[in-house]
Every structure is written in structure tokens, then in C-alpha cells.
Amino acid sequence: MDLHFGDSKPTDEERAAVDALLGPPESSWEGAARDEMRTEDLRWARGGRRARERRDLLLPGLHAINDRIGWISDGALGYLCRRLTVPPAEAYGVATFYALFSVRPRPATVLHVCTDLACAAAGAQELGAGIESRLGPGSGVSVARSPCLGLCERAPAALAIRAGDPVRTAVSAPATVAAAVLAATAPDSAPEEPPAALAVPQAGDPSLLLLRRVGVVDPASxxxxxxxxxxxxxxxxxxxxxxxxxxxxxxxxxxxxxxxxxxxxxxxxxxxxxxxxxxxxxxxxxxxxxxxxxxxxxxxxxxxxxxxxxxxxxxxxxxxxxxxxxxxxxxxxxxxxxxxxxxxxxxxxxxxxxxxxxxxxxxxxxxxxxxxxxxxxxxxxxxxxxxxxxxxxxxxxxxxxxxxxxxxxxxxxxxxxxxxxxxxxxxxxxAALGTGTSTGPKLFCVSGSVARPGVYELPFGATLGELLTLAGVRDGLRAVLLGGAAGGFVRPDELGIPLTFEGTREAGTTLGSGVVLAFDDTVPLPRLLLRIAEFFRDESCGQCVPCRVGTVRQEEALHRIVARTGADAAGDIALLREVGRAMRDASICGLGQTAWNAVESAIDRLGAYE
Known part of the structure; x- marks a missing residue:
């Protein structure tokens, strides 16, 4: 038995969005209007097997509707399902899986304000509150608190998406309240994004291998x-x-x-x-x-x-x-x-x-x-x-x-x-570059409390301190997060760690994808750890119990610790360790297996709640 959407019908615009991707329906079995039904359509069904082979177009189809309308109605989803012969229950499960889609009515313009680590340290909470206050109800803009937008070198960041044909987008980074509101209300008038070369402090250095063309060549040519x-x-x-x-x-x-x-x-x-x-x-x-x-x-x-x-x-x-x-x-x-x-x-x-x-x-x-x-x-x-x-x-x-x-x-x-x-x-x-076991160059994403955030290219084997010196680390360094939310913290006295896979492993941390986030003593570490826990709770797919339940329990425990400002945290820390071990040992994938890493390292290496 399948989920159906009653008598909901797609609008002409929703049909047009789907047909622009899939082409017009060939028969009423594929969703053609009844007045287009041909006599042969009453005798046999056509196109079902071929449509099922296009199941992989479900995600592009959801994008087509969401881009054109701003959200995905029951009628639009039902029409897309009919075109692809996908059961509506399954398609509904896919549509509700992704954060950028909505199956409930919302304004055509959505302003995503990043609240993750680099942006949080740069005042994202105050930015979001200021934007909501400026826009107010009835503005025609929905403000969404977003996980990382990948603009960490220009934190805080915001991304405006206005549905239509075509969809319009505008990035504001580093964002102010006025700039973010302009991006949301008039995306065509928002300033252009700066060249990609500005994210590469080493741009133009002929010794680079991976970044040598960034800022030198025309990326369109x-x-x-x-x-x-x-x-x-x-x-x-x-x-x-x-x-x-x-x-x-x-x-x-x-x-x-x-x-x-x-x-x-x-x-x-x-x-x-x-x-x-x-x-x-x-x-x-x-x-x-x-x-x-x-x-x-x-x-x-x-x-x-x-x-x-x-x-x-x-x-x-x-x-x-x-x-x-x-x-x-x-x-x-x-x-x-x-x-x-x-x-x-x-x-x-x-x-x-x-x-x-x-x-x-x-x-x-x-x-x-x-x-x-x-x-x-x-x-x-x-x-x-x-x-x-x-x-x-x-x-x-x-x-x-x-x-x-x-x-x-x-x-x-x-x-x-x-x-x-x-x-x-x-x-x-x-192979002569780097070290014997970590060869070649590595890209590092440096952001946070540094003077020159951006992407750096160094051969494997350079130390964390050398990288931070290039980026201009600021006074009052409190901690460095290696590997992102799934990584681990190190102390300011551990900057001699070699940036190799084996070197970070021996130091009890991880290189991960090359994230290097520096935090000075103005950043409230307990709030930062809570944000990491919120991130993993929100991003868990929920398929396996250790991760689905463990990420929630981790967040709950950190909420209690933050509410008590760290006092009497021993019981919750013991619970965190037990939950963390369960997630690490039994989760089906790396998300659950690493969800406890950053919190554990902050407790053990930084004394976060002492």
C-alpha cells in the first residue's frame, strides 16, 4: 500500500518545471492531461519500464520544482512521481531528506545564514538576529539558520536563493545585516563575489602545483x-x-x-x-x-x-x-x-x-x-x-x-x-615531495582567528605552526581544530605537529580533509562544542540506532553542561564518554563514528569544562 496525495493537482508552472527536465509526457500514463489522452492509451500502458530506468532523475526533478516554485507541493511531487513511476511515499522520503527542499509553503526567497564554526566565531548569531529584525514579518523572505556554506574564509556568510525561471542566487560574505538583506531582497543588485584568487593568499606563486592557475588564468577560458x-x-x-x-x-x-x-x-x-x-x-x-x-x-x-x-x-x-x-x-x-x-x-x-x-x-x-x-x-x-x-x-x-x-x-x-x-x-x-608515506602537496583550509584566511598549499610534512605563521595567527590563541567538526582540537603548545596523516595520528588527532580552524580566547568553547553536537544531530541520516540516538543524547548532555556553565559536569561527561564509545564502535558510517571526536578532544586536551 502506497501513500497518495488525494486530489492534489500540479499547477501549470509546476508541470512546466518538470516537463522542462523530462520532456512532455508521451501518454496519459506518464501524466498527460486527460484532454490529451489518445485512444491507444485506454488499451495499454506505455513507458513504465523506460520511466523506471530514469529513477536517477528524481533529485534533478525535485530541484527543478524547488528552483521554479520555491517549495514542493503534493501536486508537483505526485506529477513527478507519475512521470518517473516512483512510489509517492519513496519520493516524499527523498524530498524531506534534504535541507534545501521544503514540502510546505514558504516564500520564494530563502536567505540561508551560516551558523557553523567559523561563522559562529565571527558573530553569526548576532547577524541572524539582526537580519530577522530588519526584514520582519511579511517581507517575503524566509530566513534559515544554515550549516556551513563553504565560505569560511569570508565568515560570516549568507546565501540568498530566489525561486523563479531562472532561479537567482546571491552570496553575501563577509556579511553584514544590510548586505545580506540586499542579497535577499534584490539578488540581481547584490555585489559580485570576489575572485576565487582572493581565497588563495599564495596566488601567483610559481612553485604551487594545485593552485598555480587560480588567479592566473581566466576560469571561463x-x-x-x-x-x-x-x-x-x-x-x-x-x-x-x-x-x-x-x-x-x-x-x-x-x-x-x-x-x-x-x-x-x-x-x-x-x-x-x-x-x-x-x-x-x-x-x-x-x-x-x-x-x-x-x-x-x-x-x-x-x-x-x-x-x-x-x-x-x-x-x-x-x-x-x-x-x-x-x-x-x-x-x-x-x-x-x-x-x-x-x-x-x-x-x-x-x-x-x-x-x-x-x-x-x-x-x-x-x-x-x-x-x-x-x-x-x-x-x-x-x-x-x-x-x-x-x-x-x-x-x-x-x-x-x-x-x-x-x-x-x-x-x-x-x-x-x-x-x-x-x-x-x-x-x-x-613522490619526492612531502614525506615518504605522505607524498605530494596538500591543501589546507585555514580560517578563524587568523589575519589571512584562505586555502594554502604546502607539501606534506610542514608543521601546524608553519602553516599558522603563513596565515598570520592572532594573539591569544586558545585552540586549533584540525579536520573540522569530525576532527579534534589541539593546544597552542602542540603547533609542532607535522601535517601528515601519520603525524597527526601519532599526536592523537586527525588531518581529515585539511581543515585548520584557529580560535582565540574570545570564543566561548562550550558554546562551540554545543554547535558541533547540534550539527551532528541534525545531519545524522537516522538509519542506524547508535548514531540516531547517540547524537541526540550527546547534544542533550552538552545543553545541560552549558546551562550549568560547566558546574557539576562529571556525570554528563561520563555519559558522553559512554555514548561516544557506542557511536564510534557501532555506527554504520563515519558520521556517527566521528561525532564524538571533537568533544572528546576538547575535554581531554583543553579541559573545556574545568
Whole structure:
């Protein structure tokens, strides 16, 4: 038995939004109006199997409605379900899974005000209160307190989204009340975002490998990219052949830059050797970890490098179709990538015969919709396929059964763009950078109490102190959070920690995705820990009990401690430790397994409640 929506009908505008994506319905079985019904429609159903094969268009369909209308009504959802033959109950579960969608009426304009770590330290609470006071009821703007918007180097940040055809967006960062209100009420009049190069304090340094083109080349120009050694790596890949490319990546020592640090060459080889076809390539650009913004800077400042890297990876593993899963809060990155993909396709760098080599590959961009859990690879696969973004049990691993049940390589943006210098400079020269076990350069997202926040590129092995010196750490340093909300705190006397995977592990913390958040003594640490707990409670997908219940109990305990200003906290700290162990040992994925890390490190290393 399925959930139905009664007699709710889509409006003409809602139908138009869906039809613009899927094309007009071919029969009344697919949702054509009754006055369009043909005689043959009364005799047999058509299109059902083909429609079911398009289940993966459910998320783009929800985006189409939400972008055009501002929310998803029962009638619109029912019409989309009929077009795709998706049970309405399942589609409702998907639509309510994502924070950027609403199934209840709301104004066409939504202003998302970031309240996560960097923005919280920069006064996000006061900003949100000021915006709500200025706009007032009846303004036609809905103000939403948002998790990290990936604009930490310009905190505090706000993102305005105005539904329509086309949808309009405006970013305000660093945001003031007046600037955020302008972005919400007149997005076309809001100031343009600053160049991506401003997020790279080292911009223009010729020694850089991953960031050397950011701020130097025009991100919209394929010719400019090619004039700066663009597509030289792809040409060498074709000369080496798929096995040669995998050998180069393996010999370079490249490991995943998302935090797990799995050897990239091994992952590629395992997928390439699978007899099951087709193979898929997925670029994970859903960087939702609070404090992380490096992938955004690359996509905005050097989008063709990512496209070239994805083409090389696809060639190596034998994939002819790639998906770039981009977080929904990155409108400028979306525009840059859509333009770059179109240009690459038009010029023969994507398509049926790339560079005349007989290799076919194309990229499809899929937008996320505000779900931190979709950064986990199998949750991302479910999201692309049109299901709730919940992690899958492993094994089988993605190299065997990933996207659509086929062998799949999933890498994040930073991991992929490392492939370009590996092929241009050669594996031995790349492996000579960094340390013996952590090779190559690493991108670090530095924000908080520093004079020059931004993305920094350093070889593995540099110390935390050296990085903070580059960023201009301010006086009164209280703590540094490594790895984001899922990471751990270190003290000011521990700045000699080497920034390598093994070095941070030996120091009892984690490098994670490269987040470095500095906090001075003006930041109320207990409130910051409470915000971390709120984040994990809100972002838990709820699939497994340890995480679903544990994140709630963690938040409740921290609320009690904060309400008592830390007094008599021993009992709640003991409860936190017990809950944290349960989440770490029994949660199905990394969200629950790491939800206690930052709080634990703040208690043990910083004496947060003493």
C-alpha cells in the first residue's frame, strides 16, 4: 500500500518545471492531461519500464520544482512521481531528506545564514538576529539558520536563493545585516563575489602545483587553460595507456584527500580489473565538512583542471560516463563547471572521440541539496540514483558494486586534480615531495582567528605552526581544530605537529580533509562544542540506532553542561564518554563514528569544562 496525495493537482508552472527536465509526457500514463489522452492509451500502458530506468532523475526533478516554485507541493511531487513511476511515499522520503527542499509553503526567497564554526566565531548569531529584525514579518523572505556554506574564509556568510525561471542566487560574505538583506531582497543588485584568487593568499606563486592557475588564468577560458599547460596531462595519459596511467598514480603514492587516505592507484586498479560493465567515475564535490572550502576554490578558479583530471581517471578505469556531485550551496561553482563542461564538449575534450583517440567520456553534473551525509561515498551513490542519501553496508565495496550496482571509482576534487601534476612531472618527481608515506602537496583550509584566511598549499610534512605563521595567527590563541567538526582540537603548545596523516595520528588527532580552524580566547568553547553536537544531530541520516540516538543524547548532555556553565559536569561527561564509545564502535558510517571526536578532544586536551 502506497501513500497518495488525494486530489492534489500540479499547477501549470509546476508541470512546466518538470516537463522542462523530462520532456512532455508521451501518454496519459506518464501524466498527460486527460484532454490529451489518445485512444491507444485506454488499451495499454506505455513507458513504465523506460520511466523506471530514469529513477536517477528524481533529485534533478525535485530541484527543478524547488528552483521554479520555491517549495514542493503534493501536486508537483505526485506529477513527478507519475512521470518517473516512483512510489509517492519513496519520493516524499527523498524530498524531506534534504535541507534545501521544503514540502510546505514558504516564500520564494530563502536567505540561508551560516551558523557553523567559523561563522559562529565571527558573530553569526548576532547577524541572524539582526537580519530577522530588519526584514520582519511579511517581507517575503524566509530566513534559515544554515550549516556551513563553504565560505569560511569570508565568515560570516549568507546565501540568498530566489525561486523563479531562472532561479537567482546571491552570496553575501563577509556579511553584514544590510548586505545580506540586499542579497535577499534584490539578488540581481547584490555585489559580485570576489575572485576565487582572493581565497588563495599564495596566488601567483610559481612553485604551487594545485593552485598555480587560480588567479592566473581566466576560469571561463579553455584557451587560457591550454596556454598554461592545460590538457598536457591528458595527452601523456593517452601515450601511456590505461595501465600506464594507473602505474604512474600508484608509484606517486597519491592517497585520497578526503580524510580516509586510501591509496588512489589501488582503488583505480581494483575497479579497472572488474569484468562487470559499465564502469563509472564519480567526483565527490559535496564538501560539507564545517571549515572546508578548498574544493570550491578549485572549481571556481580552475574548473578545466578538474574536467581534465576526471577524463584521465575515466580513461584509466575504462569508464565512459562520469558524475560530478556538487553540493547545492555552491551556485558560482555550478555556473563555472556547467560552462567548462559545455566548452570542453564543444571543443572535443569530452564526447565520443576525445582528441581523436577513440575514447568516449562525458560528465554529468548532479546537484546535492543540503545533506552532509552525502559526502559519504555510498550515500552519494544512493542520492544520485534517486533514493535517500543513506550509507550502504560494506562489503561489497564500490570498486565491485558502486553506482547503479556497477564498479565505481569515487574520488574528491582535491584527489583528482593531483593527477594532473603527477602525469606532467612524472611519478618519481611527485613522490619526492612531502614525506615518504605522505607524498605530494596538500591543501589546507585555514580560517578563524587568523589575519589571512584562505586555502594554502604546502607539501606534506610542514608543521601546524608553519602553516599558522603563513596565515598570520592572532594573539591569544586558545585552540586549533584540525579536520573540522569530525576532527579534534589541539593546544597552542602542540603547533609542532607535522601535517601528515601519520603525524597527526601519532599526536592523537586527525588531518581529515585539511581543515585548520584557529580560535582565540574570545570564543566561548562550550558554546562551540554545543554547535558541533547540534550539527551532528541534525545531519545524522537516522538509519542506524547508535548514531540516531547517540547524537541526540550527546547534544542533550552538552545543553545541560552549558546551562550549568560547566558546574557539576562529571556525570554528563561520563555519559558522553559512554555514548561516544557506542557511536564510534557501532555506527554504520563515519558520521556517527566521528561525532564524538571533537568533544572528546576538547575535554581531554583543553579541559573545556574545568
Amino acid at each position: 579553455l584557451d587560457d587553460y591550454r596556454a598554461h599547460d592545460g590538457y598536457a596531462a591528458l595527452r601523456r595519459a593517452f601515450a601511456l595507456g590505461p595501465a600506464g596511467v594507473i602505474r604512474e598514480v600508484t608509484d606517486s603514492g597519491l592517497v585520497g584527500r578526503g580524510g580516509a587516505a586510501f591509496p588512489t592507484g589501488r582503488k583505480w586498479q581494483a575497479t579497472a580489473s572488474q569484468p562487470d560493465r559499465p564502469h563509472y567515475l564519480v567526483c565527490n564535490a559535496d564538501e560539507s565538512e564545517p571549515g572546508t572550502f578548498k574544493d570550491r576554490v578549485i572549481m571556481e578558479g580552475d574548473p578545466y583542471a578538474l574536467i581534465e583530471a576526471m577524463t584521465i581517471a575515466a580513461y584509466a578505469i575504462g569508464a565512459h560516463r562520469g558524475f560530478l556531485y556538487l553540493r547545492g550551496e555552491y551556485p558560482r561553482a555550478l555556473r563555472r563547471l556547467e560552462h567548462a563542461v559545455a566548452q570542453a564538449r564543444a571543443r572535443g575534450f569530452l564526447g565520443d572521440d576525445i582528441l581523436g583517440q577513440g575514447f568516449a567520456f562525458d560528465i554529468e553534473i548532479r546537484r546535492g541539496a543540503g545533506a552532509y551525509i552525502c559526502g559519504e561515498e555510498t550515500a552519494l551513490f544512493n542520492s544520485v540514483e534517486g533514493y535517500r542519501g543513506e550509507p550502504r553496508a560494506k562489503p561489497p565495496f564500490p570498486v565491485e558494486k558502486g553506482l547503479f550496482g556497477k564498479p565505481t571509482v569515487e574520488n574528491n576534487v582535491e584527489t583528482l586534480v593531483n593527477v594532473v601534476p603527477i602525469l606532467t612531472m612524472g611519478a618519481p618527481a611527485y
